[in-house]
Amino acid sequence: MNGRHDEGPHEHDGGLSYDLPVLARRRMIRLMAGASLVPLVGCTTEEKTTASPSSSSPSSSSAGCAEIPEETAGPFPGDGSNGVNVLKESGVVRSDITRSFGDSAGGTAEGVPLTITLTVVDAASGCGTPKQGAAVYVWHCDRDGAYSLYSDGVTEENYLRGVQETDEKGQVTFTSIFPGCYPGRWPHIHFEVYGGLADATAATSITNTSQLAFPKDVCDAVYATDGYGDSVRNLSSMSLEDDGIFSDGHDRQLATLTGSAQDGYTAALTVPV
Secondary structure (H helix, E strand, O other): OOOOOOOHHHOOOOOHHHHHHHHHHHHHHHHHHHHHOOOOOOOOOOOOEEOOOOOOOOOOOOOOOOOOOOOOOOOOOOEOOOOOEHHHOOOOEOOEOOEOOOOOOOOEOOOOEEEEEEEEEOHHHOOOOEOOOOEEEEEOOOOOOOOOOOOOOOOOOOOOEEEEEOOOOOEEEEEEEOOOOOOOOOOEEEEEEEOOHHHHHOOOOEEEEEEEEOOHHHHHHHHOOOOOHHHHHHHHOOOHHHOOOOOOOOOOOEOEEEEEOOOEEEEEEEEEO
16 A cells, blocks of 8 residues: 555545545535524634744633534545554554554654644533543654655554543643645644544544644744755645645634744644534
């Protein structure tokens, strides 16, 4: 199973067979919302970037809020839905996902350090109630745009994949590296939310599947560093608004970034489920 991103079927991460049903469903939701004159209001952290780290907390309101938009898992999920299932391997529950684990080749993903903090909250309560005890599986490409387990050269690796259980604040935090930009997709991170850790490690009962997007100014700063040369060219040929996944709205999936390309970044996103 090779996953080179210069091939046509991967233009939007999963090809038309993956993306069209998702995009059609989301367009129908927007049409229904417009007809009823009731806006879909999401709950995200403030959308900004800053040069120094700051804390992030979920927004809240007195009424329910919209769940995180549902997105395709793409062709490289590693959750058993397309071949290999990393979720059932011992060691997948971890916070540092930069290294491969278990019987893999033992490689380490290099790049600008990135801390990923997702806060899972209850959409029905207005995003004011943390979802303690849920589980989140995250995965993304390396700085060369390759996905472990699938892409040429890294099929024996399983880095940049991991699962964690949410704490009393509804949060999970992963230590990773900033992903590269490959042709046809805006820089992003995939994630799945499960009801609990047992569901995640059994790869059953996914409650939500979505993606996190990065602000352009941060991408530009990261890709100016060593090792991201291909990402500069790929990013210059597209925009967040043109991306096949985020083109119909990305305000509730755009992460808050703090830090610097020299010291590393923290990406924070509130995930209503």
